[in-house]
Amino acid sequence: xxxxxxxxxxxxxxxxxxxxxxxxxxxxxxxxxxxxxxxxxxxxxxxxxxxxxxxxxxxxxxxxxxxxxxxxxxxxxxxxxxxxxxxxxxxxxxxxxxxxxxxxxxxxxxxxxxxxxxxxxxxxxxxxxxxxxxxxxxxxxxxxxxxxxxxxxxxxxxxxxxxxxxxxxxxxxxxxxxxxxxxxxxxxxxxxxxxxxxxxxxxxxxxxxxxxxxxxxxxxxxxxxxxxxxxxxxxxxxxxxxxxxxxxxxxxxxxxxxx
Amino acid sequence: xxxxxxxxxxxxxxxxxxxxxxxxxxxxxxxxxxxxxxxxxxxxxxxxxxxxxxxxxxxxxxxxxxxxxxxxxxxxxxxxxxxxxxxxxxxxxxxxxxxxxxxxxxxxxxxxxxxxxxxxxxxxxxxxxxxxxxxxxxxxxxxxxxxxxxxxxxxxxxxxxxxxxxxxxxxxxxxxxxxxxxxxxxxxxxxxxxxxxxxxxxxxxxxxx
Numbered sequence: 001x002x003x004x005x006x007x008x009x010x011x012x013x014x015x016x017x018x019x020x021x022x023x024x025x026x027x028x029x030x031x032x033x034x035x036x037x038x039x040x041x042x043x044x045x046x047x048x049x050x051x052x053x054x055x056x057x058x059x060x061x062x063x064x065x066x067x068x069x070x071x072x073x074x075x076x077x078x079x080x081x082x083x084x085x086x087x088x089x090x091x092x093x094x095x096x097x098x099x100x101x102x103x104x105x106x107x108x109x110x111x112x113x114x115x116x117x118x119x120x121x122x123x124x125x126x127x128x129x130x131x132x133x134x135x136x137x138x139x140x141x142x143x144x145x146x147x148x149x150x151x152x153x154x155x156x157x158x159x160x161x162x163x164x165x166x167x168x169x170x171x172x173x174x175x176x177x178x179x180x181x182x183x184x185x186x187x188x189x190x191x192x193x194x195x196x197x198x199x200x201x202x203x204x205x206x207x208x209x210x211x212x213x214x215x216x217x218x219x220x221x222x223x224x225x226x227x228x229x230x231x232x233x234x235x236x237x238x239x240x241x242x243x244x245x246x247x248x249x250x251x252x253x254x255x256x257x258x259x
Numbered sequence: 260x261x262x263x264x265x266x267x268x269x270x271x272x273x274x275x276x277x278x279x280x281x282x283x284x285x286x287x288x289x290x291x292x293x294x295x296x297x298x299x300x301x302x303x304x305x306x307x308x309x310x311x312x313x314x315x316x317x318x319x320x321x322x323x324x325x326x327x328x329x330x331x332x333x334x335x336x337x338x339x340x341x342x343x344x345x346x347x348x349x350x351x352x353x354x355x356x357x358x359x360x361x362x363x364x365x366x367x368x369x370x371x372x373x374x375x376x377x378x379x380x381x382x383x384x385x386x387x388x389x390x391x392x393x394x395x396x397x398x399x400x401x402x403x404x405x406x407x408x409x410x411x412x413x414x415x416x417x418x419x420x421x422x423x424x425x426x427x428x429x430x431x432x433x434x435x436x437x438x439x440x441x442x443x444x445x446x447x448x449x450x451x452x453x454x455x456x457x458x459x460x461x462x463x464x465x466x467x468x
Contacts, residue, residue, distance in 0.1 A: 002435060044391070082264060090267065131409075131411075137411035138411060139411075140411075176423075209381065211377050211378055211381065212377075215377055215378055219374070219467065220445060220448070221445055221448035221449040221451075221452055221453075221467075222447060222448035223444070224442065225444055226441065226445060229440065229441055230436050230441065233435045233437060233440070234434055234435045234436050235437020236435060237434050237436075238434075238435070239445075242432075242435065243435075249396055249400075250430075250439065250440070251396045251397055251398060251441065252342050252343070252345070252430075253397060253398075253420060254396070254397065255346060257349060257350045257353075258345055258346060258349070258350075258352055258353070259353075
């Protein structure tokens with residue numbers, strides 16, 4: 001027992017140290033980039049690692065087929081929805097930190113109120129009174145978006161094991177999010193429980209969106225290419241809003257390739 | 260569990276996706292916007308009718324093939340299925356015979372209805388509200404917001420044109436995800452798998468989605 005306790009303590013110190021290093025790096029990056037605007041909207045597909053990405057995709061598909069593929073036409077049950085809500089609630093403190101790093105106080109304040117309301121009135125996030133009674137829907141964000149706001153480009157497309165579609169920037173963002181999460185300040189047991197619930201929330205999300213995810217993964221002729229296209233389009237929309245540059249709008253009535 | 264074999268390269272697929280869309284878009288930019296016969300109000304009215312029918316189909320509580328059949332009727336009524344099918348087939352449409360195009364378009368319509376019918380399950384309980392319309396090149400883009408209980412509203416754009424001879428929508432963009440771009444990539448991959456044979460592609464489409 002005491003041995004385990006000692007190694008826990010060392011682990012805690014190590015992660016505390018890593019946290020300080022990343023915060024310092026993040027601070028320096030912030031200073032260096034403070035003068036820059038957000039990264040430009042990117043177009044097209046930058047996928048130099050396609051061959052290895054496709055191998056990872058096959059691996060992810062086999063994991064998904066073994067554990068998550070929906071084999072019935074039922075939607076997500078109340079357990080999945082509860083787990084999803086609780087996991088989402090626990091992700092709010094990290095989002096607040098990111099909104100602040102992005103210089104966006106409004107979503108930071110809203111997500112703070114949302115966290116307080118749903119953790120108390122919503123019984124630890126099981127219910128969503130903030131969204132249903134206080135008009136405080138979640139504002140989703142992450143460190144990948146923070147990097148974007150600081151002017152970092154998305155980099156190459158990557159498919160991450162167990163995670164799925166991402167970009168070099170968003171993959172780095174995930175690592176930093178892990179380190180800067182305010183829940184890391186919780187005592188050991190609570191921290192592990194919170195991490196387990198957040199992971200459970202991700203599994204529940206897979207279940208809630210099972211019809212669409214199954215359709216993309218198992219009904220596509222090229223599920224890798226579909227996943228890549230859907231991820232990049234949706235991510236660019238999340239970060240930049242809708243495409244307003246009409247030069248990029250496709251008009252099938254004037255497509256010379258079809259005439 | 261049967262798993263589709265996946266080619267290691269997607270030359271054709273890469274060329275056909277958003278990059279290609281951008282190039283085609285630039286080429287099409289030469290068309291003057293003043294040629295618009297469709298009005299802002301007409302575009303919004305079309306989408307309002309389509310959205311009313313979609314809302315009614317979702318609210319009917321029907322599921323499975325019955326719901327997909329309802330979607331297929333809505334789709335054939337409000338969408339320019341011919342141009343969507345032709346665009347999804349891409350450059351191969353130029354070498355297809357008239358009979359092949361007819362068969363492809365019919366199979367494609369059923370495939371789309373099944374595919375998006377399944378995905379529409381996540382929209383159950385959603386209400387679509389029209390936000391506005393703006394001209395883009397030779398068409399209009401109508402912005403709607405889908406409101407789902409307990410969730411942040413999300414955006415669906417409908418692209419509407421009258422160049423088929425009547426007002427129809429030809430593309431949907433849900434939170435940045437472009438249906439036409441997605442189908443051009445998917446049909447391209449299906450055609451690659453059949454080494455460019457359109458008749459085999461049509462057979463595959465009858466059960467796909």
